[in-house]
Amino acid sequence: MVNVAILGFGTVGSGVAEVIAKNNQQIARRVSNPIEVKYVLDVRDFPSSPFADKVIHDFSIIENDPEVDVVVETIGGAKIALDFTRRALLAGKSVVTSNKELVATHGYELMQIAKEKNVSYLYEASVGGGIPILKPIRTCLAANELSEITGILNGTTNYILTRMIRAGLSFEDALKEAQANGYAEQNPAADIEGHDACRKICILASLGFGRQVSPEQVPTEGITSITLADVDYARSAGMKIKLLGRAIRRESDNKVCAFVAPHLVSDESPLANVEGVFNAISVVGDAIGDVMFYGQGAGKLPTASAVVADVMDAAKHHCYLKNNSWEAGGDDVVYSVEEIRSRWYARLGDDAAVPGAKALHAAGAAKGESAWLTEEKLTPSEVKALLDGREVKSLYRVLE
Amino acid sequence: MVNVAILGFGTVGSGVAEVIAKNNQQIARRVSNPIEVKYVLDVRDFPSSPFADKVIHDFSIIENDPEVDVVVETIGGAKIALDFTRRALLAGKSVVTSNKELVATHGYELMQIAKEKNVSYLYEASVGGGIPILKPIRTCLAANELSEITGILNGTTNYILTRMIRAGLSFEDALKEAQANGYAEQNPAADIEGHDACRKICILASLGFGRQVSPEQVPTEGITSITLADVDYARSAGMKIKLLGRAIRRESDNKVCAFVAPHLVSDESPLANVEGVFNAISVVGDAIGDVMFYGQGAGKLPTASAVVADVMDAAKHHCYLKNNSWEAGGDDVVYSVEEIRSRWYARLGDDAAVPGAKALHAAGAAKGESAWLTEEKLTPSEVKALLDGREVKSLYRVLE
Numbered sequence: 001m002v003n004v005a006i007l008g009f010g011t012v013g014s015g016v017a018e019v020i021a022k023n024n025q026q027i028a029r030r031v032s033n034p035i036e037v038k039y040v041l042d043v044r045d046f047p048s049s050p051f052a053d054k055v056i057h058d059f060s061i062i063e064n065d066p067e068v069d070v071v072v073e074t075i076g077g078a079k080i081a082l083d084f085t086r087r088a089l090l091a092g093k094s095v096v097t098s099n100k101e102l103v104a105t106h107g108y109e110l111m112q113i114a115k116e117k118n119v120s121y122l123y124e125a126s127v128g129g130g131i132p133i134l135k136p137i138r139t140c141l142a143a144n145e146l147s148e149i150t151g152i153l154n155g156t157t158n159y160i161l162t163r164m165i166r167a168g169l170s171f172e173d174a175l176k177e178a179q180a181n182g183y184a185e186q187n188p189a190a191d192i193e194g195h196d197a198c199r200k201i202c203i204l205a206s207l208g209f210g211r212q213v214s215p216e217q218v219p220t221e222g223i224t225s226i227t228l229a230d231v232d233y234a235r236s237a238g239m240k241i242k243l244l245g246r247a248i249r250r251e252s253d254n255k256v257c258a259f260v261a262p263h264l265v266s267d268e269s270p271l272a273n274v275e276g277v278f279n280a281i282s283v284v285g286d287a288i289g290d291v292m293f294y295g296q297g298a299g300k301l302p303t304a305s306a307v308v309a310d311v312m313d314a315a316k317h318h319c320y321l322k323n324n325s326w327e328a329g330g331d332d333v334v335y336s337v338e339e340i341r342s343r344w345y346a347r348l349g350d351d352a353a354v355p356g357a358k359a360l361h362a363a364g365a366a367k368g369e370s371a372w373l374t375e376e377k378l379t380p381s382e383v384k385a386l387l388d389g390r391e392v393k394s395l396y397r398v399l400e
Numbered sequence: 401m402v403n404v405a406i407l408g409f410g411t412v413g414s415g416v417a418e419v420i421a422k423n424n425q426q427i428a429r430r431v432s433n434p435i436e437v438k439y440v441l442d443v444r445d446f447p448s449s450p451f452a453d454k455v456i457h458d459f460s461i462i463e464n465d466p467e468v469d470v471v472v473e474t475i476g477g478a479k480i481a482l483d484f485t486r487r488a489l490l491a492g493k494s495v496v497t498s499n500k501e502l503v504a505t506h507g508y509e510l511m512q513i514a515k516e517k518n519v520s521y522l523y524e525a526s527v528g529g530g531i532p533i534l535k536p537i538r539t540c541l542a543a544n545e546l547s548e549i550t551g552i553l554n555g556t557t558n559y560i561l562t563r564m565i566r567a568g569l570s571f572e573d574a575l576k577e578a579q580a581n582g583y584a585e586q587n588p589a590a591d592i593e594g595h596d597a598c599r600k601i602c603i604l605a606s607l608g609f610g611r612q613v614s615p616e617q618v619p620t621e622g623i624t625s626i627t628l629a630d631v632d633y634a635r636s637a638g639m640k641i642k643l644l645g646r647a648i649r650r651e652s653d654n655k656v657c658a659f660v661a662p663h664l665v666s667d668e669s670p671l672a673n674v675e676g677v678f679n680a681i682s683v684v685g686d687a688i689g690d691v692m693f694y695g696q697g698a699g700k701l702p703t704a705s706a707v708v709a710d711v712m713d714a715a716k717h718h719c720y721l722k723n724n725s726w727e728a729g730g731d732d733v734v735y736s737v738e739e740i741r742s743r744w745y746a747r748l749g750d751d752a753a754v755p756g757a758k759a760l761h762a763a764g765a766a767k768g769e770s771a772w773l774t775e776e777k778l779t780p781s782e783v784k785a786l787l788d789g790r791e792v793k794s795l796y797r798v799l800e
Contacts, residue, residue: 015687019543019687020543022686023543023544023545023686023687026542026543026544026545027542027543029610030538030542030723031723124540130687130688130689130691131691132532132536132539132540132541132691135535135536135539135540136532136535136536136540138430139532139535139709139712139713140524140532140535140536140706140709141532141705141709142426142427142430142708142709142712143419143420143423143426143427143704143705143708143709143711143712144423144426144705145423145426210429268675270670270673270674270694273670273673274670275668285705286422286423286701287415287419287423287530287701287702287704287705287708288530288695288696288701288702288705288706289530289695289696289699289701289702290695290696291530291531291532291693291694291695291696292692292693292694292695293691293692293693293694294670294691294692294693294694295688295689295690295691295692296688296689296690296691299689301686301687301688301689302687302688302689304543304687305541305543305544305685305687305688306540306688308542308543308687309539309540309541309542309543311543312539312542312543313539323430323431
């Protein structure tokens with residue numbers, strides 16, 4: 001018997017309990033020991049839940065119960081979740097989490113504790129919801145030197161952009177629709193300003209390239225300034241606007257550049273056809289070439305599916321998994337986004353020509369505006385110098 | 401030190417040696433022991449290869465060398481490869497293979513030997529080349545009951561279909577081009593008649609649903625009868641023709657229906673946008689929903705990447721992996737494709753109406769022909785009854 005304690009009985013936590021109960025036989029066929037939920041920790045009670053009798057309010061019961069093997073942390077944030085995760089690991093329990101903020105900001109520290117105590121700290125559900133991505137990177141692609149990871153990492157923003165592209169909704173209307181459908185929070189800042197995607201690309205970059213990349217090292221731009229004019233101009237060039245998280249390794253010194261920003265993506269790219277709340281992550285390795293992982297990047301059961309798979313892994317390997325962690329971070333881990341060259345899309349508040357750029361034409365273009373695609377790949381300061389003194393309404397990279 | 405013997409120094413085998421040598425440091429960071437190629441078994445010599453001094457011609461040297469931990473079988477076929485695999489497992493060595501024919505036909509037997517000898521038999525490279533798919537199914541999706549696996553499993557046929565769709569080449573010309581580019585063999589039967597896709601869907605169905613599904617249980621239709629008229633009619637309906645391998649679990653009795661056939665796929669489906677030699681596999685689970693894995697389904701280094709990842713796994717876990725195998729097959733494993741309902745596309749040698757079907761119109765349609773999409777989902781015998789007595793030139797399912 002593997003006893004699990006779930007911290008936080010919200011959407012994901014209750015989904016974890018549900019998946020363990022519903023697919024019990026399936027799970028038992030695949031691990032030697034049955035998995036059972038022993039405790040659910042929450043500040044609330046859930047009198048009508050089938051797990052009502054497991055609800056407790058005091059973490060020290062879990063911490064001090066030697067029968068608890070695996071702690072599932074689905075509280076979120078980096079405050080109490082950090083404290084409980086530290087204490088659970090120090091008590092010799094493996095911890096499984098869906099908490100991207102905690103992994104992105106304190107991953108290295110928590111992995112070090114796990115290593116010292118010879119237990120697992122597993123976090124598949126923190127990126128891409130249920131999409132298998134972190135374990136495939138650390139196992140199936142383990143023979144590769146990776147060079148780039150690029151993904152549509154946030155379903156809320158991808159839903160909004162899809163509705164702007166497909167239905168011609170304005171950003172504001174698409175956001176309202178997303179909120180009405182439960183795809184966006186009432187305070188949507190973490191999604192639409194790119195912070196959620198930032199945390200996820202930090203985790204992908206840290207695992208894929210081997211050293212902690214932290215949110216403050218990742219320039220992050222959201223989607224709030226994208227207009228329907230931009231959508232139309234992109235369409236006229238055979239492209240779609242997507243919010244991408246990218247992490248690029250520089251061969252010469254192994255430093256990594258990670259950033260989050262809207263990009264124009266060619267309709268021919270598999271990433272352009274990822275619609276609605278779906279996520280997709282493309283990984284490039286020296287042997288494998290380009291592989292892509294696609295699925296629902298959030299949601300109760302998909303995310304719970306990833307958590308439970310990690311619980312099963314923790315149940316099988318009562319030990320620290322070497323290939324599941326990364327080394328300490330530092331200023332020498334990253335290089336500047338200033339060094340990344342791209343072709344650029346620019347929408348300007350005048351219609352004078354841009355040297356070395358192709359004019360775009362869209363049906364609904366506003367008078368006195370113009371939009372351009374540069375022919376050459378330029379650094380951010382080169383493109384800014386090119387546009388110096390002119391009113392720049394939008395400036396986005398093209399994904400090559 | 402983990403010593404590896406490579407059986408068969410062809411495209412994949414030499415790629416495996418190359419990846420192990422090139423990414424040695426990367427690999428050593430991820431497994432505790434360095435991995436080294438000790439022997440290469442082939443009937444030929446390779447005097448100019450960096451591995452020339454490892455080439456041997458007698459399998460018993462490998463079989464009897466206690467220092468060999470992992471045997472990589474990249475011979476192909478189910479004759480000598482079967483004999484060597486059996487003997488290697490019986491000698492207590494883990495075996496890693498890219499040989500889809502062997503896994504699809506003798507997988508269960510070989511897994512049983514591996515279990516008895518407490519070693520691994522790993523075969524990630526047998527499906528989807530380098531795309532991580534089998535390990536994610538057996539680990540990351542392990543908390544799910546799967547209901548369907550559908551994939552573009554053969555790069556050669558997908559290349560041919562892509563060239564017919566994109567460049568308007570006839571099947572014959574597209575095949576010749578594929579052969580000229582090295583994407584199709586001089587004898588292309590195994591690809592274009594669907595046998596390669598059949599073996600892969602057998603492996604996916606066996607692993608995903610838990611019992612051996614064998615090629616003779618899988619009705620298989622290739623792409624040789626697809627014409628440009630079909631491509632045009634499909635386009636007029638907003639669809640593309642793709643060769644799909646499908647495995648569908650029936651909830652009521654857990655039986656599986658697996659088959660390979662051309663399908664019309666909506667342009668909106670991620671599968672429709674998988675082009676050229678790329679492969680993609682979509683998996684549906686009760687918790688995860690729909691996830692898709694995409695990448696190069698063949699090729700020297702991508703396939704070698706998957707083999708080496710399995711070697712690293714075998715090196716770490718010197719034991720039989722329970723979740724890596726399936727149970728014995730039998731007639732009670734499968735149910736008939738006759739029970740699978742679909743909408744159907746039919747191209748007919750006359751232009752009389754088809755009751756309950758929508759007429760398609762394509763610019764280059766031949767006189768005296770017509771093409772139809774049924775509105776209702778029908779079984780194969782229902783659609784055949786509907787078309788009884790008429791000349792049926794093409795009859796393909798629509799993927800829903």
